[in-house]
Amino acid sequence: MTHAVKHHPGIPLLEQYVEGTLEADVALAVAAHIDLCPHCQQLCQDLAVEQGTQLQLMKPVDTQDSEPDWQTMIDSITAEPPLANPPRQHKGPITVQFKDKTFQVPRALARLVEQQTKWTQLGSIANNKLPAGDKRHVSLLYIDKDTAIPQHTHRGLEITLILSGAIVDEQGQYGVGDILINTPDDTHTPRTLPDQDCLCLSVLSAPLKFNKGITRLLNPLQHFFY
Amino acid sequence: MLLNSQSIQGHYGSSTLKSDAVKPMNEESTTHTRTGQWEDALSYVAVNQDKAAYAELFAYFAPRLKAFGMKMFGNEQQALEMVQDTMLNVWRKARLFDPTRGCASTWIFTIARNVRFDMLRKKQSRKDDISADDLWYDGNYPEQEDSGSHQWDTLLMAEKVAPHFERLPEAQRQVMTKVYLEEKSHQEVSDELAIPLGTVKSRIRLALDRLREALDDTRS
Numbered sequence: 432m433t434h435a436v437k438h439h440p441g442i443p444l445l446e447q448y449v450e451g452t453l454e455a456d457v458a459l460a461v462a463a464h465i466d467l468c469p470h471c472q473q474l475c476q477d478l479a480v481e482q483g484t485q486l487q488l489m490k491p492v493d494t495q496d497s498e499p500d501w502q503t504m505i506d507s508i509t510a511e512p513p514l515a516n517p518p519r520q521h522k523g524p525i526t527v528q529f530k531d532k533t534f535q536v537p538r539a540l541a542r543l544v545e546q547q548t549k550w551t552q553l554g555s556i557a558n559n560k561l562p563a564g565d566k567r568h569v570s571l572l573y574i575d576k577d578t579a580i581p582q583h584t585h586r587g588l589e590i591t592l593i594l595s596g597a598i599v600d601e602q603g604q605y606g607v608g609d610i611l612i613n614t615p616d617d618t619h620t621p622r623t624l625p626d627q628d629c630l631c632l633s634v635l636s637a638p639l640k641f642n643k644g645i646t647r648l649l650n651p652l653q654h655f656f657y
Numbered sequence: 658m659l660l661n662s663q664s665i666q667g668h669y670g671s672s673t674l675k676s677d678a679v680k681p682m683n684e685e686s687t688t689h690t691r692t693g694q695w696e697d698a699l700s701y702v703a704v705n706q707d708k709a710a711y712a713e714l715f716a717y718f719a720p721r722l723k724a725f726g727m728k729m730f731g732n733e734q735q736a737l738e739m740v741q742d743t744m745l746n747v748w749r750k751a752r753l754f755d756p757t758r759g760c761a762s763t764w765i766f767t768i769a770r771n772v773r774f775d776m777l778r779k780k781q782s783r784k785d786d787i788s789a790d791d792l793w794y795d796g797n798y799p800e801q802e803d804s805g806s807h808q809w810d811t812l813l814m815a816e817k818v819a820p821h822f823e824r825l826p827e828a829q830r831q832v833m834t835k836v837y838l839e840e841k842s843h844q845e846v847s848d849e850l851a852i853p854l855g856t857v858k859s860r861i862r863l864a865l866d867r868l869r870e871a872l873d874d875t876r877s
Contacts, residue, residue, distance in 0.1 A: 451773060472798045486725055487721065487853075501719055509706075
């Protein structure tokens, strides 16, 4: 895979992902992006270090009198045996099939694609809903070459992560690992390349809430990196 | 992890739990913690199931995890459930902790976050839905080459960076000021602020990323 990921989630999204406060279905798309993006792997590691430091610097809230019975908790925990065999991570590539084609998908989707249902095809686009998220709004989308992608109207966000192939729109080209986030106001018209089909993860989310900082959803780092 | 169990024997004396090891929890919060202390303690737990080392870890982190849980759940019962489940994982999975890849506090935070996430999903009866294991890779991605912050030194000199510099989160701005304006070493900053060296490096990378993003914004 030679394509360098150019379109990243913005820092506020990554922060909420690391904190564990991001909506699960959006977090899934972010997690799959991170599996494909060394830059965001490093950023998230740094954000986790910061969260760990905050935990370490946190002031305990209890007074001596209100303290829970820690000793009982310790005794019950240390009575347990250590984990005998650490669970092994998924080995080898994780793949999905569409007709005679096989696509590789990121680790974050491994468990969900095992439970995938079946493809529903409509013209040049096929949809495979994954058992996740509210109202089953998480799906794999297969888009044949040279196809315009229909716009959904949706009050939340539409997140698309390219897993294979590419998508182009007025702003440029998106390849494997790139994430596109469309708000209901976006009016651009993405399509696949004339000679290449495309597999992506699509998440239709509820509107996001941000409690702090800028609400920038995409991180346009490509001008600096490439 | 190249730990010789022989050399570890005896460091904590006997592995039996001294009951007074967990008493002074509130005093504990004010005492200075030694660099590497919690990483070492985790290694003793990993290799020997050392209960004394575990009790030290517990005495420090359990009250803090509870405070963290109170902040997230706003409910003592759930906060304590999160503490118990997190600290159980710390005990049982200690040998999965790799001190070469990060601090004990980072590892413990990620366990607590995952426990909390799964608690919330379970409460919404979404057991078969997205789980913490899907979202957060319980392993290490291949190590990245450090892209080196030095290449940004000249960028930081640029005058147009100044307003964005002021807008960095306080923790990051403080570290950046000490490193780039006062020209202190990462180790000196770590000592001055009593934060792990890894945190200093992380804050610098995060700050540089924010500055890049901010500058990118001014361009367009």
